[in-house]
Amino acid sequence: MFLRSLHLRQFRNYRDQAVSFAAPKTILVGDNAQGKSNLLEAVELLATLRSHRSNRDRDLVQQGAEEGSIAARLDRDSGSVDLGLVLRSSGRRTVSLNGQTLKRQVEFLGTMSAVEFSSLDLELVRGGPGHRRQWIDTLLTQLEPVYAHLLQQYTLALRQRNALLKQSSSRTEAAIPLDRAQLAVWDAQLATLGTRVIRRRARAIARIAPFAEFWHRDISGSRESLEIRYAPSVPMEKDDPTLIQQAFLEKIRQRAIAEQVQHTTLVGPHRDEIEFTINHTPARQYGSQGQQRTLVLALKLAELKLIESVVGEPPLLLLDDVLAELDPKRQHKLLDTIQDRFQTLITTTHLDSFDSQWLRSSQVLTVVAGQIAPA
Structure with missing residues (x-):
């Protein structure tokens, strides 16, 4: 797939900006806080309907405006498609394909695929479990768009159950039995919805692990071995929905007193963990900074390969100021792997990391205060 054009209106610091993409690689160069990351964020939103930088649409709409929009033309093997996303400060979104407004956002997902890699992704390794859950959920949304709806249903059920537990809190005057x-x-x-989430996460981890382990071994020169393990909060000996659901309910019974004391749900996918080990040592606690960077790079390259194998077309790659985080060896591995196979949008403050051959085959754009122009 190839992103031909992007048009941003009242999105972040872009008032009205159109840009066309004419090469497999586009380098967006400019000082910090000029809007480079905002453009990549817009592409990420079209692919996943999520932003890794904000959970609120009012943060995405330009200050003082009621709504902002992102429009794009995407070429796929099956033909060209126009994508549209309208964001409102009120939080109510509208999505469209080829000018037709869709009633369900899940129908929009899967049209564009993208892998985003930024310096923030180091939190995948050294951050809390929530970062890793968000990572696998975002990946699953692209592999299996209906997963987004399933996750939404689970989150709603979780909120309702937590609300019921909080009502009985003895710390409030309005507490009820x-x-x-x-x-x-x-x-x-x-238990029903959580079982579906758990099974899909387990399958996704099983599919991406071999790709990630291959890339990690390749980047480390076969000196290190990566293992990825899914650790759900509910025992999962077999991929059997009936057995998992029974184990889920049993675990809830076991934690019943603790949940009533803490007034929150302690069992379910929202408590899952994904464990990374390098040479049988936990990467989060004991991995060096270099090892952690290698791990994240391997994960991102694995995402590219997995999405391509499932979707049947190479996804877009969004590199947000990430080259500065990698040493020359890892930079070379990343850039060598990309070549012209994946359409790539790269943000940077300078062009020193790119050799002359890369620059000749790339479209270079400057970004200054929400204005984009050829370099």
């Missing part, structure tokens, strides 16, 4: 019949209803909902 816990409605155990109602709690049992939400237990069943949580």
Whole structure:
């Protein structure tokens, strides 16, 4: 797939900016805080309907405006498609394909695929479990768009169950006895939906692990061995939905007293962990900075390969000021792997990391205060 054009209106610091892409690689160069990352964020939103930088649409809409929009023309093997996304300060979004407004956002997902790699991704290794859950959920949304709807359903059930547990809090004057019949209803909902989330996450980890382990071994010169393990909060001996659901409900029963004391749900996919080990040593606690960077780079290259194998077309690659985080060896491995196979948008403050051959085959654009122009 190839992104032909992008048009941003009242999005972040872009008032009205159109840009066309004419080469497999586009380098966006400029000082910090000029809008380079904002452009990549817009592409990420079209691919996943998520931003790794903000959870609120009002942060994406230009200050003082009620709504902003992102429009794009994408070439795929099956033909060209026009994508549209309208963001509102009120939080109500509108998505469209080929000018037709879609009733369900899940119908929009899967049209464009993209892998985003930024300096923030180091938190994948050294950050808390939430970073790793968000990573696998974003990947799954592109591999299996219906997963976004499933995750939304699970989150809603989780909120309802937590609200019921909080109602019985003895710390509030309005505390009421816990409605155990109602709690049992939400237990069943949580176990049913949570089982579906767990099974899909487990399958995704099993699919991406061989790719990541290959790249990690390649980048480290076969000196290091990476292992990725999914550690759900619910025991999962077999990929059997009935057995997982039973184990889910049993775990809820085991944690019932603790949940009533803490007034929150302690069992489910929102408590899952993904463990990375290098040479049988936990990468989060004991991995060096270089090892952690190698691990994240291997994960991103693995995402590219996995999405390409599932979708049947190479996804876009978004590199947000990441070259500065990599040493020359890792930079070379990344740039050598990309070549012209993946359409790549790269942000940087200078062009020193690129050799003359790369620059000749790239489109170079300057970004200054939300204005984009050829270099």
